[in-house]
Amino acid sequence: MRKTFFWILGIVLILAIGWITFLYYGTYSEGVRAGTVIKLSRKGVIFKTWEGQLNIRSFGAVNSNNNLSEVFEFSIESDQEQIIQTLQEVSLSGERVNLHYIERYRTLPWRGSTKYFITQVERTPQKKPVEEDLERELFN
Numbered sequence: 001m002r003k004t005f006f007w008i009l010g011i012v013l014i015l016a017i018g019w020i021t022f023l024y025y026g027t028y029s030e031g032v033r034a035g036t037v038i039k040l041s042r043k044g045v046i047f048k049t050w051e052g053q054l055n056i057r058s059f060g061a062v063n064s065n066n067n068l069s070e071v072f073e074f075s076i077e078s079d080q081e082q083i084i085q086t087l088q089e090v091s092l093s094g095e096r097v098n099l100h101y102i103e104r105y106r107t108l109p110w111r112g113s114t115k116y117f118i119t120q121v122e123r124t125p126q127k128k129p130v131e132e133d134l135e136r137e138l139f140n
Contacts, residue, residue: 022105028115029103033072034124037091040084047110050076050084052091052118054099074101075112086121098122 035056042050054072076084090097100120107115 024108024111026105027102028105030101031103032098032100034096034098035072036094036096037087038071040087040091043113044109048078049110049112050078051113052076052087054097072099072116073114074099074116074118075114076118077111080118083118083121086123087118090121090123096124098124 033054033056035054037052038055039053040050041052042048052074054074056070056072076087087097089095098121099118100122101116101118104111104115104117107113111117
């Protein structure tokens with residue numbers, strides 16, 4: 001009886017470790033989102049994590065004058081210092097960026113508040129406003 005109990009306890013412990021490992025390293029999806037970073041902060045009571053928000057401007061399908069704003073919330077792992085520094089720079093400058101991310105299955109408190117983790121930041125080249133292009137065409 002005692003030997004059976006330890007076998008069952010060992011199997012449950014191995015399954016629990018396997019499940020936590022899967023949640024920690026497993027990736028559900030990967031993707032890219034484009035927009036401007038509107039918030040970047042380090043927050044938490046016990047576990048301090050980096051969290052941010054990306055403003056994704058999309059256009060309405062029916063009316064082209066209908067600008068919709070969607071906010072994409074993301075986390076950054078603490079060891080990604082270069083990504084954190086780049087995101088701080090672009091959040092202050094208002095640059096448009098492409099954020100490459102992976103989506104995890106679950107959130108873990110010591111990792112971040114969201115399931116989306118940034119893996120790469122691409123700065124997009126700044127396009128000139130339409131007025132400057134029209135002015136150049138008129139005077140050249």
